[in-house]
Amino acid sequence: GAVVSQHPSWVICKSGTSVKIECRSLDFQATTMFWYRQFPKQSLMLMATSNEGSKATYEQGVEKDKFLINHASLTLSTLTVTSAHPEDSSFYICSATRGGTEAFFGQGTRLTVV
Amino acid sequence: LAKTTQPISMDSYEGQEVNITCSHNNIATNDYITWYQQFPSQGPRFIIQGYKTKVTNEVASLFIPADRKSSTLSLPRVSLSDTAVYYCLVAGERGYSTLTFGKGTMLLVSP
Numbered sequence: 730g731a732v733v734s735q736h737p738s739w740v741i742c743k744s745g746t747s748v749k750i751e752c753r754s755l756d757f758q759a760t761t762m763f764w765y766r767q768f769p770k771q772s773l774m775l776m777a778t779s780n781e782g783s784k785a786t787y788e789q790g791v792e793k794d795k796f797l798i799n800h801a802s803l804t805l806s807t808l809t810v811t812s813a814h815p816e817d818s819s820f821y822i823c824s825a826t827r828g829g830t831e832a833f834f835g836q837g838t839r840l841t842v843v
Numbered sequence: 844l845a846k847t848t849q850p851i852s853m854d855s856y857e858g859q860e861v862n863i864t865c866s867h868n869n870i871a872t873n874d875y876i877t878w879y880q881q882f883p884s885q886g887p888r889f890i891i892q893g894y895k896t897k898v899t900n901e902v903a904s905l906f907i908p909a910d911r912k913s914s915t916l917s918l919p920r921v922s923l924s925d926t927a928v929y930y931c932l933v934a935g936e937r938g939y940s941t942l943t944f945g946k947g948t949m950l951l952v953s954p
Contacts, residue, residue, distance in 0.1 A: 733886075735886075763942065765944075772930070772944045772945060772946050772947055773887070773930075773944040774944075775942065775943065775944075820884065822886045822887075823886075824886070824887075824942070831877070831889055831892060832877075832889070832942055833889070834879075834886035834887045834888070835886050836885055836886050837884065837885060837886045839884060
């Protein structure tokens with residue numbers, strides 16, 4: 730099946746710094762990728778939709794200036810958490826669709842802000 | 844988007860068949876039903892997808908009644924490694940840009 734890869738799998742950063750998370754579709758072109766956040770024992774919450782070559786669409790309540798999304802190519806989307814704070818600590822997951830109705834998910838990135 | 848309702852948790856034993864039912868009363872004509880499995884600290888993994896009647900693959904079966912207002916994921920002969928959270932999602936092809944996850948069902952398989 731199609732593969733979506735995230736990097737890094739986990740990251741620890743100091744409060745106030747920025748962290749970039751990469752999401753790559755390894756064997757297909759993804760014009761649209763999606764970013765989710767998941768807190769412990771909770772479900773996935775859609776943060777934003779990343780569109781290649783255009784601005785991302787953010788869900789209500791998600792700060793676009795804090796969570797910068799760039800989708801510069803058909804195989805790569807990045808999420809940058811700017812000026813991270815402990816409350817941003819979470820599990821971030823990306824997904825992509827290869828047309829059709831099936832979404833493929835990355836393995837997730839565990840962000841811990843200390 | 845059709846909202847889904849699943850049991851919060853289920854318990855089973857190794858070797859048993861497990862059926863998880865999802866309610867989606869407001870499913871639209873062009874909506875598909877997809878089930879995902881998620882282990883702790885991993886991204887969701889696709890299990891099965893269907894539109895109507897029955898779909899079977901190497902890991903599960905999906906039963907969808909004629910009115911499509913619910914669906915049942917059937918896992919035959921579960922093992923300890925099937926302990927995970929299972930999500931039922933409903934969305935049309937264009938609606939996959941806004942996949943909305945419900946709370947999911949935490950399946951615990953015991954020896």
